Amino acid sequence: MAHIADLAPYDYDREAPDALAVGWLDESAPFATGACPEDVTVRLVELAAHPVRLMRGYHYCQFCWRAAPPPQFLRAAPDVAHGNGEIWITATDGTIYAAPVLIAHYIDAHSYLPPIGFVEAVRTGAPTEGLS
Numbered sequence: 001m002a003h004i005a006d007l008a009p010y011d012y013d014r015e016a017p018d019a020l021a022v023g024w025l026d027e028s029a030p031f032a033t034g035a036c037p038e039d040v041t042v043r044l045v046e047l048a049a050h051p052v053r054l055m056r057g058y059h060y061c062q063f064c065w066r067a068a069p070p071p072q073f074l075r076a077a078p079d080v081a082h083g084n085g086e087i088w089i090t091a092t093d094g095t096i097y098a099a100p101v102l103i104a105h106y107i108d109a110h111s112y113l114p115p116i117g118f119v120e121a122v123r124t125g126a127p128t129e130g131l132s
């Protein structure tokens with residue numbers, strides 16, 4: 001999965017609308033950690049159940065992958081976090097955020113703390129329209 005720094009322009013796909021990237025983590029770069037508010041986590045899990053912009057194949061969590069590398073990983077694959085697709089949220093101020101569905105797992109399993117603007121967008125914004 002491509003690494004994009006939090007709040008950098010989402011450039012994974014040039015055809016996509018302008019958006020800020022959140023949660024495109026990579027083990028090569030440190031990320032913010034902390035306690036994400038429970039209501040935000042719950043909402044993200046709901047949103048992750050209906051992802052947009054589905055990719056071919058799945059993204060696997062590389063932090064879990066590192067903890068159980070192949071072939072152990074492959075045997076454990078059904079139990080290792082993976083995701084297909086993205087979560088797009090439009091904040092009340094019109095800012096659009098693009099996150100991988102794995103972001104819910106990163107928060108739950110790896111204590112990732114997304115930027116506050118994204119947290120507020122999850123609480124008060126709406127799924128970005130016009131994506132499928």
Ligand SMILES: [Zn+2]
Pocket residue numbers: 061062063064065081105109110
């Ligand atoms: Zn993981």
